[in-house]
Amino acid sequence: MDPLDLVGAEPGPARTILFDGRPVPALPGQTLAAALWADGVLAWRTTRTGGRPRGAFCGIGQCFDCLATVNGRPNQRLCLLPAEHGDAVTTQEGHGHGDLAV
Amino acid sequence: MATSRSEAGPIRYDLAVIGAGPAGLAAADAAAALGLRVALLDAGARLGGQYYRHPAPELGAARPEKLHHGWRTFDRLRERLAAAPLVDHLPEHHVWAAERGEHWTLHATRGPERADRATVTARGLLLATGAYERQLPFPGWTLPGVVTAGGAQAMLKSGLVLPGRRIVVAGSGPLLLAVASSLAAAGARVPAIVEATGYLGYGRGLPVLAGNPAKLAEGAEHAARLLRHGVRLRRRAAVVEAHGTDRITAVTVARLDARWKPVPGSGRRIACDALAIGHGLVPQIDLAVELGAATVTTADGTAALRVDAQQRTSVPGLWAAGETCGVGGADLALAEGVLAAHSVAGKPAPARELTVRRRRRGFAALMAAAHAPGPDWTGWVTDDTDVCRCEEVPARAVREAVTELGAADARTVKLLTRAGMGWCQGRMCGPAVACLSGGPLGGPDSRPLSCPVPLAQLAEPDEPFVQ
Numbered sequence: 001m002d003p004l005d006l007v008g009a010e011p012g013p014a015r016t017i018l019f020d021g022r023p024v025p026a027l028p029g030q031t032l033a034a035a036l037w038a039d040g041v042l043a044w045r046t047t048r049t050g051g052r053p054r055g056a057f058c059g060i061g062q063c064f065d066c067l068a069t070v071n072g073r074p075n076q077r078l079c080l081l082p083a084e085h086g087d088a089v090t091t092q093e094g095h096g097h098g099d100l101a102v
Numbered sequence: 103m104a105t106s107r108s109e110a111g112p113i114r115y116d117l118a119v120i121g122a123g124p125a126g127l128a129a130a131d132a133a134a135a136l137g138l139r140v141a142l143l144d145a146g147a148r149l150g151g152q153y154y155r156h157p158a159p160e161l162g163a164a165r166p167e168k169l170h171h172g173w174r175t176f177d178r179l180r181e182r183l184a185a186a187p188l189v190d191h192l193p194e195h196h197v198w199a200a201e202r203g204e205h206w207t208l209h210a211t212r213g214p215e216r217a218d219r220a221t222v223t224a225r226g227l228l229l230a231t232g233a234y235e236r237q238l239p240f241p242g243w244t245l246p247g248v249v250t251a252g253g254a255q256a257m258l259k260s261g262l263v264l265p266g267r268r269i270v271v272a273g274s275g276p277l278l279l280a281v282a283s284s285l286a287a288a289g290a291r292v293p294a295i296v297e298a299t300g301y302l303g304y305g306r307g308l309p310v311l312a313g314n315p316a317k318l319a320e321g322a323e324h325a326a327r328l329l330r331h332g333v334r335l336r337r338r339a340a341v342v343e344a345h346g347t348d349r350i351t352a353v354t355v356a357r358l359d360a361r362w363k364p365v366p367g368s369g370r371r372i373a374c375d376a377l378a379i380g381h382g383l384v385p386q387i388d389l390a391v392e393l394g395a396a397t398v399t400t401a402d403g404t405a406a407l408r409v410d411a412q413q414r415t416s417v418p419g420l421w422a423a424g425e426t427c428g429v430g431g432a433d434l435a436l437a438e439g440v441l442a443a444h445s446v447a448g449k450p451a452p453a454r455e456l457t458v459r460r461r462r463r464g465f466a467a468l469m470a471a472a473h474a475p476g477p478d479w480t481g482w483v484t485d486d487t488d489v490c491r492c493e494e495v496p497a498r499a500v501r502e503a504v505t506e507l508g509a510a511d512a513r514t515v516k517l518l519t520r521a522g523m524g525w526c527q528g529r530m531c532g533p534a535v536a537c538l539s540g541g542p543l544g545g546p547d548s549r550p551l552s553c554p555v556p557l558a559q560l561a562e563p564d565e566p567f568v569q
């Protein structure tokens with residue numbers, strides 16, 4: 001049994017996103033975080049001070065742990081962003097850049 | 103129902119409902135049936151809130167009800183709202199402030215650009231913003247693979263994914279059973295549910311339990327499914343450490359005494375590749391707290407909005423329903439939404455919802471008392487444990503602020519250590535910082551903006567509220 005079987009899901013063909021340059025499949029309707037989890041990836045950021053790996057924690061947009069750079073834009077919450085074909089996710093180190101605007 | 107992006111500029115509604123979970127959906131539906139013009143705003147893209155969170159249509163789920171109790175109720179509500187011309191659904195509108203004047207003015211953000219700001223005006227306001235999970239830190243809780251219990255549930259319900267294959271579920275509260283049951287049904291192995299309380303508190307409330315057969319049936323259903331999947335419930339125990347370097351590989355589970363202090367030498371390791379953890383829920387009430395609404399402290403130490411029999415808060419024109427009035431589950435939220443709508447419309451309260459509310463509030467109080475964190479839980483927080491995930495503030499810094507710098511409350515500790523000053527605005531570490539500062543679990547947090555707002559949207563010059 002897997003989650004797709006459980007609910008009888010029949011999604012359309014997977015899209016491809018890039019994680020640090022590597023192709024990863026994403027089902028239509030999944031967020032970037034969900035696509036990465038499905039691929040076994042749990043971390044896509046390192047922290048500012050300790051350089052520790054982080055990924056999704058709360059899953060609903062509240063903890064801001066799931067930040068990464070998407071298509072060049074840093075500090076994006078991957079648990080909220082729908083995965084679009086060709087999206088390039090790169091592991092974000094620290095702030096991503098100096099500007100902390102959302 | 104029109105799904106609008108509020109391009110048309112401000113429209114005056116009879117009622118603005120913030121939050122499209124069970125409480126907000128039921129309220130919008132009932133209010134429209136009573137002839138009110140309603141704006142239903144939600145930060146998310148789809149209706150449903152936490153309980154009815156469901157896969158995007160593109161995932162083509164033929165049987166979404168497999169991950170839900172009460173799916174039919176949601177389906178019916180959704181259909182009725184879709185057909186209701188009086189309701190405008192405003193998805194992806196995160197309300198960051200509510201202003202009171204002759205009428206309510208809500209400020210919402212819809213994205214990063216300057217143009218992504220929206221303003222909605224209404225005569226009445228209903229806060230149905232639900233709750234977020236309470237976290238109690240422990241060594242290793244920042245490792246990838248450690249996720250919140252509700253977060254694991256939410257990612258499963260919306261994205262049909264799991265964080266691992268062997269998932270320990272831990273913390274405290276009834277949500278753990280629901281989460282473990284879904285994870286197991288979706289194919290994960292759940293080696294254990296680790297619950298900090300003994301559930302003994304429930305025994306004292308037998309009459310309350312007897313008045314809530316649906317709750318008991320739901321519990322029994324979870325229990326049966328868990329039994330079928332061979333999931334063990336370990337009571338009076340807690341995960342006191344998560345192991346691993348770059349991701350979680352195991353947890354240590356220790357027995358707890360009555361005050362939640364780990365019993366020395368009782369630790370046992372359980373291998374896993376994910377941990378789903380949470381210690382109950384905290385009402386999400388910042389918008390109302392900023393307006394000066396009165397709060398009450400619930401039996402498990404969280405602050406909830408004080409409402410009267412008509413779901414009115416202490417602020418004129420502001421109603422609240424669902425978890426914002428104290429955590430009590432989806433049925434209670436539905437009933438309170440209906441009651442609030444009747445009050446807004448000046449109509450007498452329907453008897454059925456009054457009965458549901460009375461029974462479910464009783465049940466909620468019982469559960470809150472049974473699952474309240476014991477005073478000695480901080481015993482498992484080592485000095486090196488990062489208490490604040492955002493700012494990476496270790497427990498040592500918080501303890502030093504108290505013992506050496508004389509900080510006497512959480513606010514001072516925050517200013518001295520930056521704990522709780524990061525992006526999540528203290529939602530993840532607030533209760534922990536409060537306890538480590540020697541205070542109670544937490545009063546109402548103050549958050550002038552309920553979510554981070556792009557500067558360009560805040561600084562719109564022609565708006566009176568920035569002056």
Ligand SMILES: Cc1cc2nc3c(=O)[nH]c(=O)nc-3n(C[C@H](O)[C@@H](O)[C@H](O)COP(=O)(O)OP(=O)(O)OC[C@H]3O[C@@H](n4cnc5c(N)ncnc54)[C@H](O)[C@@H]3O)c2cc1C
Nearest residue numbers: 121123124125144145151152153197231232252424425431
């Ligand atoms: C992560 C999580 C998962 C949960 N999963 C379950 C479960 O599987 N089973 C169960 O029985 N209970 C679950 N619960 C408990 C949940 O609280 C339910 O009891 C129920 O959904 C509560 O209904 P509600 O209408 O009060 O709030 P919610 O369902 O939480 O709805 C609140 C809505 O308000 C929106 N919102 C909040 N703030 C704003 C804002 N400022 N601007 C715009 N919109 C806003 C949110 O996006 C959300 O859609 C979960 C709770 C959480 C936090």
Ligand code: FES
Nearest residue numbers: 057059063064079
């Ligand atoms: S996982 Fe918490 S914000 Fe995305």
